[in-house]
Amino acid sequence: MATEIPEGASLLIEQIGTLAVVPPGPIVGAQMRTVPVINDASLLVRDGRIAWFGPTSDAPLDEGAYVLSADGGCVIPGLIDPHTHIPFAGDRSGEFTRRLGGETYLSIMEGGGGINSTSRAVRSASFDELVSENLPRLERMLENGVTRVECKSGYGLRPEDELKQLEVIRALDQQQPIDLEATYLGAHAIPGEFADRVDDYLAEIADPALLTEISGRGLARFCDVFCDRGAFNVDQARLVLTRAAEAGLRPKIHADELAQIGATRLAGEVNAISADHLEQIDDGGITALREAGTVAVVLPGTSFFLGIEHCNARRLIEADLPVALATDYNPGSCMIESLPWIMNIACCQLRMVPSEVLAACTANAAAALDVHQRVGAIKVGFDADLVLLDVPSLESWFYTPGLPRVHAVIKSGQIVYRRPEHAR
Numbered sequence: 001m002a003t004e005i006p007e008g009a010s011l012l013i014e015q016i017g018t019l020a021v022v023p024p025g026p027i028v029g030a031q032m033r034t035v036p037v038i039n040d041a042s043l044l045v046r047d048g049r050i051a052w053f054g055p056t057s058d059a060p061l062d063e064g065a066y067v068l069s070a071d072g073g074c075v076i077p078g079l080i081d082p083h084t085h086i087p088f089a090g091d092r093s094g095e096f097t098r099r100l101g102g103e104t105y106l107s108i109m110e111g112g113g114g115i116n117s118t119s120r121a122v123r124s125a126s127f128d129e130l131v132s133e134n135l136p137r138l139e140r141m142l143e144n145g146v147t148r149v150e151c152k153s154g155y156g157l158r159p160e161d162e163l164k165q166l167e168v169i170r171a172l173d174q175q176q177p178i179d180l181e182a183t184y185l186g187a188h189a190i191p192g193e194f195a196d197r198v199d200d201y202l203a204e205i206a207d208p209a210l211l212t213e214i215s216g217r218g219l220a221r222f223c224d225v226f227c228d229r230g231a232f233n234v235d236q237a238r239l240v241l242t243r244a245a246e247a248g249l250r251p252k253i254h255a256d257e258l259a260q261i262g263a264t265r266l267a268g269e270v271n272a273i274s275a276d277h278l279e280q281i282d283d284g285g286i287t288a289l290r291e292a293g294t295v296a297v298v299l300p301g302t303s304f305f306l307g308i309e310h311c312n313a314r315r316l317i318e319a320d321l322p323v324a325l326a327t328d329y330n331p332g333s334c335m336i337e338s339l340p341w342i343m344n345i346a347c348c349q350l351r352m353v354p355s356e357v358l359a360a361c362t363a364n365a366a367a368a369l370d371v372h373q374r375v376g377a378i379k380v381g382f383d384a385d386l387v388l389l390d391v392p393s394l395e396s397w398f399y400t401p402g403l404p405r406v407h408a409v410i411k412s413g414q415i416v417y418r419r420p421e422h423a424r
Ligand SMILES: [Zn+2]
Pocket: 083, 084, 085, 254, 328, 330
């Protein structure tokens, strides 16, 4: 990836109209609502990390620094998408039309479509085909200001193809600037050949030897389960997540999306790092997440795309849960890969204010991936993952959805993207 910064030189970002000084996550309540800003700011990067930031009038002198102008726009931490289903293959646009005609996500899944349809495509795709089909998706995400993405397996649905997906994630991580965090999701759906033998399927995909291999080879840091009506029940999910934790994989859970079956209580019980979806969460689930310190990952793109009820994110924020937002980018229930678009849906449909939305996509998204100690905030010593926007304020960014506002993206101190009209 080309960059103009000479080896060893610092990077000074000048003429920042608004610097959003997001504190390290997880952050809750009023802290989400009132992210501090510095107007007329500068920010200095050294050795890939934030070395100084503050009002331009106080900027330290660094004569050898490479200077990048923010042209009076906003600078924010790099956006983090903590829930996607990259890598996938195949095309389910036909199902999209069927759903618009009245069929439900669940009825399509029960008829052999849905996740099972993508599973057939992923199983028949070669390793190289999976890499080349998914690389452009990440390149477009970078252009939207995203510097870190969680990616899940879960379409292989048998050990060799689940491992193939995790190895594709590793290859994708090495081939483009966005850092990827991998999650093993063998318990995403019950494949057709195991329709009446769920325990046999669990014996395969939650085999301690397989989980130990995934963890030991560093192929994933997290293990996720789709715990819901039509997927895995609470006892089955508990088995998978408990064994995963014993193998060193941190639990995550798809919870309370379609029905309330106690999945968020399980998230608390197994100390999940995040519980994701939460459209049907109840008071007991909220208490369980708060007591376990679990991050609530809300996926408004999915409810928008499926036309179902949104998660009540305001209720979660008012209960002092650290709320994060993600795309849930996947071929069935949300083909929206743009995190800025999700951020706008969160404003307009979930009634989150711009500051809360930014905190949810930076500090709290970092906490959902256990990387909040070094990314997701503007703090001296943190990785210099930054986005330059050509709008004067966050408010004006979300007020004008759908427009390309990302002017440049910095990853670990390197300029990894510049929108063409800003390129030299
Ligand atoms: Zn998902």
